[in-house]
Amino acid sequence: MTDFYGNITWWGFSPALDLQETGFHEMCSKLSCAAPDELNILVVGAGDCRHILKTVARSYRHIKRKLNFYIIETALELYARDILMMMIALEQKQNMGLQDKVELFLELYGNSLVRQQSSQYVQRMADELIRMVTDFDYMKKKLPFLDLTQLKYKERDFLESILKLWRNKDKKAIFDISKCWDLRLRQLLGVRYDSRLNVFDWDYNMELIERGGSIVYVGQYKNWRNTGVAFQIREGTYDVSNITLASLMVFKMVCT
Numbered sequence: 001m002t003d004f005y006g007n008i009t010w011w012g013f014s015p016a017l018d019l020q021e022t023g024f025h026e027m028c029s030k031l032s033c034a035a036p037d038e039l040n041i042l043v044v045g046a047g048d049c050r051h052i053l054k055t056v057a058r059s060y061r062h063i064k065r066k067l068n069f070y071i072i073e074t075a076l077e078l079y080a081r082d083i084l085m086m087m088i089a090l091e092q093k094q095n096m097g098l099q100d101k102v103e104l105f106l107e108l109y110g111n112s113l114v115r116q117q118s119s120q121y122v123q124r125m126a127d128e129l130i131r132m133v134t135d136f137d138y139m140k141k142k143l144p145f146l147d148l149t150q151l152k153y154k155e156r157d158f159l160e161s162i163l164k165l166w167r168n169k170d171k172k173a174i175f176d177i178s179k180c181w182d183l184r185l186r187q188l189l190g191v192r193y194d195s196r197l198n199v200f201d202w203d204y205n206m207e208l209i210e211r212g213g214s215i216v217y218v219g220q221y222k223n224w225r226n227t228g229v230a231f232q233i234r235e236g237t238y239d240v241s242n243i244t245l246a247s248l249m250v251f252k253m254v255c256t
Contacts, residue, residue: 006184008075008247009047011110016050018058019043020067038066045074048109049082053089076155077247080162083146084125084244085109103233112177112228112245113238119171122243126166133160158248166243177241181228200225 019041028035043051052069059067073079088096088105096104104121107114132139132146133156139146148156168174186193200222208216224230229238 007249008077009045010078010081010245012047012050016054018061019051019055020059020062035063036065038068040068040070042070042072044072046071047073047078049085052082052086075247075249076159077162077244077249080129080159080166081244083129083143084122086146087125087143103231106231106233108242108244110230111238111242112181114240114242115236115238116240119240119243123167123169126163130160130163130167133163161248165246165248168243171241171243175241175243175246177228177245185226196226197222 020039024039025035041055052071055067055069071079071082073082085105085108088101088108091101104118107118108122128142132142133148136149139148148159151159165174185196189196189199192199201218203225204213204216204218204221208214208221220230220232223232232238
């Protein structure tokens with residue numbers, strides 16, 4: 001990918017799909033076969049868990065069957081994010097209310113900067129996930145829907161390293177996402193960087209609105225483009241780097 005787009009696809013490029021209704025019934029009709037009681041779904045390069053969540057959320061619309069999702073991503077950081085997002089979505093009501101759950105999900109999913117309490121939640125979950133990754137019996141007890149046995153040992157070790165990065169309390173010292181975002185903007189906009197707010201305004205009116213994005217308020221859009229904060233649900237302070245968007249990937253820089 002080009003430099004200003006990055007090397008990890010943190011978010012997908014398509015709307016969330018219910019994979020039980022996306023060509024599934026048509027395929028069964030063409031093959032003249034009955035719908036199976038168990039469905040295996042391979043998801044390759046989705047970038048996040050949106051398809052899984054929508055498919056599970058809409059399962060009541062279809063015949064009751066067991067769903068097995070097989071996920072293939074280009075980076076282990078995406079597996080860690082998928083697991084965290086699924087844990088938030090499936091958090092018990094007695095532990096977290098629906099509104100708090102939705103706000104936390106959106107914040108960690110789409111914001112470069114998060115609130116302190118959200119960062120602390122990630123730290124707590126990182127400790128839990130480290131234990132799960134290193135002890136599959138514990139994982140089966142806590143997250144029976146998850147199976148990481150197909151990962152190689154070196155991949156499990158790398159996944160554990162990612163989770164150890166998440167639980168680091170001094171986020172800014174190891175990952176200053178505001179600086180990274182600004183550098184990315186400079187690289188993307190080039191000579192237009194100093195007039196970036198005007199560029200964002202042009203993109204909003206000439207690109208986003210034309211594509212049906214009028215539901216997005218212009219001020220929120222420009223703030224997101226400038227800072228990376230997409231969801232400001234409450235009047236909180238968003239000043240902690242979203243460590244789930246950090247990567248341990250090693251790059252080689254060649255100077256000419």
